[in-house]
Amino acid sequence: MNRPYNFSAGPAAIPEEVLQTAAAEMLDWHGSGMSVMEMSHRGKEFIAICEQAETDLRELLAIPGEFKVLFMQGGGVAENAIVPLNLSRAGTVDFVLTGSWSQKSRKEALKYAAEVHVAASAEASGFTTVPDPASWQLSRGASYVHICSNETIHGVEFHELPDLKSLGSDAPLVVDFSSHVASRTVDWSRVGLAFGGAQKNLGPAGVTLVVVREDLIGHALPICPSAFDYKNVAEADSRYNTPPTWGIYVAGLTFQWLKRQREGQLAGIAAVEARNTAKARLLYDFIDASGFYLNKVAPHCRSRMNVPFLLADDALNEAFLAGARERGLLQLKGHKSVGGMRASIYNAMPTAGVQALVDYMAAFERERA
């Protein structure tokens, strides 16, 4: 039996093979007699699961040795506070606003950073572009510069991370990569810290990935909760307190699935990136060629993961969604702040799912336009 295609923005589709392995191992993990959910986080079984997950992730994303990999709780939203608590050093932090998520991060930082400066904003465009880094007004001596490298709601993606050094800044770059982590390679030479909740592209909700350069650890403000101090979490190998054990396990299965992916000569993240590029092109090319559907984002920064689009007539939205559900195309309703539709096409969405969506969109247009 084929499962429907799930276009949810998050929590989102998980590869079927991962779900099947988790189901098969649910009652008895590898002959231990225990479900992963029942294991001590300090026992040898769970420690092996956690260490394997980190090893696989490091290999997949080519994370250099000077970065720590932390599995935390709280989601991306908690990191909006945890990052300034750990990195702001009671100084100025810079933000580049490219959509709802970076706006939200800035608001939270106001509570903890001494000064929050907006270095650039795309708000005047309705968040349909990324401001040219050459135009950013970076502060001197900022503690860090925050960007959201994939704006899940507005469908805006940085296809290249900014090189702050070439812009005259020594500040570390903080990247919220929640909604496109593991969809493409990362240039770590440009990154100080990257964080993301798992529920878009890595696994179930509950685990938050933080990849942080070692020299940025150990400078938390005194008010930082000890469970959120990166130093404590790093020193305890993500087991300072009980980590989200089930989430780490399923994320680990996803990392193994990613390692198995092939596309021609490509393997792992490179294979997935090539597939994601092709999936996104299929959908955007169809939208652009149509007079009925519209995506307003500038082509150079369109997200490969989240594709918002409007129908020519908003009055047809409900009929579009109902017809989609009938064909097994789920959760296409757009975010309320932008309206219309949104197709989230993360790693777990096969090309056939995007093709099925395009076929449906074409049929709907023929019928209703």
Ligand SMILES: *Cc1c(COP(=O)(O)O)cnc(C)c1O
């Ligand atoms: C989903 C998302 C978040 C929020 O994650 P939570 O787990 O709900 O805290 C943060 N940033 C981005 C870019 C997201 O897409």
